[in-house]
Amino acid sequence: MGERKGIPIALGLLAMLLFFIASSSSSHLVRASEDADDAIFYESFDEDFDGRWIVSDKEDYNGVWKHAKSDGHDDYGLLVSEQARKYAIVKKLDEPVSLKDGTVVLQFETRLQNGLECGGAYIKYLRPQESGWKPKEFDNESPYSIMFGPDKCGATNKVHFIFKHKNPKSGEYVEHHLKYPPSVPSDKLTHVYTAFLKPDNELQILIDGEEKKKANFLSSEDFEPPLIPSKTIPDPDDKKPEDWDERAKIPDPSAVKPDDWDEDAPMEILDEEAEKPEGWLDDEPEEIDDPEATKPEDWDDEEDGEWEAPKIENPKCEAAPGCGEWKRPMKRNPAYKGKWSAPYIDNPNYKGIWKPREIPNPEYFELEKPDFEPIAALGIEIWTMQDGILFDNILIANDDKVAESYRETTWKPKFTIEKEKQKAEDEAATGSDGIAGFQVIEEFCGFSLFYSRYAPKISFSCMMLISDLAEEGI
Structure with missing residues (x-):
């Protein structure tokens, strides 16, 4: 060799x-693939996004998007080009995509070329504009159906999956967050994120084609708050009775302090049995003037006062058990008992911890499957401290095989x-x-x-x- x-x-x-x-x-x-008919929507960013994607005009969103190559590749993507900025850009779909019929696959690539210490790299799948938003005014308040993708800052490190669902009873839209989502890969490589929404209410989250999380939209174990509210709720008008006793133990009312209980006895007393150790140097101080110290030449007694040598530990005390006046040590007082208090006994009037009674939940409803709002646009609305975040190969499909094919050929x-x-x-x-x-x-x-x-x-x-x-x- x-x-x-x-x-x-x-x-x-x-x-x-x-x-x-x-x-x-x-x-x-x-x-x-040259033939993209198998995808509902696909964005490769091979061509410049200008004229096809709409950048928000909102004042706070001043981050500059760029059409740029991924580092080391000839492949283009949508680049976050500046640090510490808010970014917002949106792409309207030709036709709204229903999330109710069959399987829907959401997939995209991100590359955190400069890492990600604090910021997001997720996509919002927006509801139709009739819900109250405009592309040029796209911001964090724009209504979405699903938010999916990486987010990391401080203790937060997760691949979000959040969906908004309209409560049919109250008419309000509620955010439902996936519990225990997967973590964001910590390297600077290209990663592909995939979400499968299946007709049996199952959600599958994949990172780089590997399953990282499986959940059920109707399960209270998988989303917070759960999609289906509880059947009952605590009655907000119910009040705890004044005579309700929640004390499990009470001081014994029949207990009496013993006659010999001295509450004034000190905790410690002098140890009368202690004796001064042999060799104790009563006449030697613990500290002496430093014999090697000299008054500085520039010392002025009138301005600085009378000069005194600094103190050092008395070397004679090092070999002796002690120096100076000997004093008896303190010891614990065997007669000390402290303040007397009555012992506790079971409370005969104890009723337990009070809770308001349960009443039917006026917002309760039942569903066989989520009533998702359709997707009419894709939006990237993020705040990030890092630049170099690259989005690429955004896909919406209705077949997991299609998503797999795109992963194999693009990612x-x-x-x-x-x-x-x-x-x-x-x-x-x-x-x-x-x-x-x-x-x-x-x-x-x-x-x-x-x-x-x-x-x-x-x-x-x-x-x-x-x-x-x-x-x-x-």
Whole structure:
């Protein structure tokens, strides 16, 4: 095996290969199928969003959206370009999408290129404009049916799924939050988020194609507050009776303080049995003037007062049990009992903790399935401290196989390249040996051969790279 001097060369060549793969294959591998008829809605951002998406004119939302490439790819997305800004942009659908009939799949990619310390990267699926909003006035008050996607700040770290549902009794819209949602991936790679809304009331949340959460829209265990309210509620007009006694224990009214109970006895008394330790230096102070200290030359007695040497611990006391006046120590007083109080006994009048009586809930209703409002537009309305958030490949479909197909063709190739690039960078940072670097390259070449139908030059580059490594003795 060659010397370790070949490691930087191997890693450098590997980095060049990674870039080549990303740039050569992305035009073929990160584009969706030319035939998008199988999707209800699909946005690839291959073309500029200007004229197709509407940026909110609201004053607070001054963050600048950009049509930009994902780092290391030729693939474009919708980019959050500035830090510490509010952003709002909306895309109207050609036709409203019903959430009541069959399976509905919501899917999109985000890449947190600069990480995410505090901010959101979610999408709101908006109700029709008749519900009271305008694209140019899109903001956090605009009514939505579903909010889905990453959110992270402080203790919050979750992939939100929130749906708004109209109570048929009260007419009010209520937000229902998914309990125990999955966490946001902590790296800077492209991730794809998928929500399956199924006709049997099941919700499935996937991250990168893997199921992270399953829930039922009608279950009180899965959403807070539950979609279906409780049948009864505490009567708001019910009042606790004045004679209601909630005390389980009470002081014994028949108890009497004993005659010998001295409440004035101190807690501690002098230990009369204690004796002064042998060798105690009564005439030696605990501290003495520092014999090595001298008055500073610039000391002025009239202005600074009479100079006194600083004190130090008396060295004679170090070997002795003590110095100075000896005093008897204190000890606990055996006669001390403290303030007397009557012992507690069971309360004969105890009735338990009072609760108001239950009455029928006027807002209770029953449903066989949620009565979702249709989706008429997609909106991204976020506040974030980080820039570099990239949205891409937003999909609405009615078949999980369609969503899977899009993940395989638009997300997976990008993610694989990014992950291998990160792996190579991590190995370079930790100083891994040439064999490990060579194995990574072999994995890449195996990967590139799979995609050689799209970029035949990749396989040739792999062979040239391995040849160069062999010449270096790795």
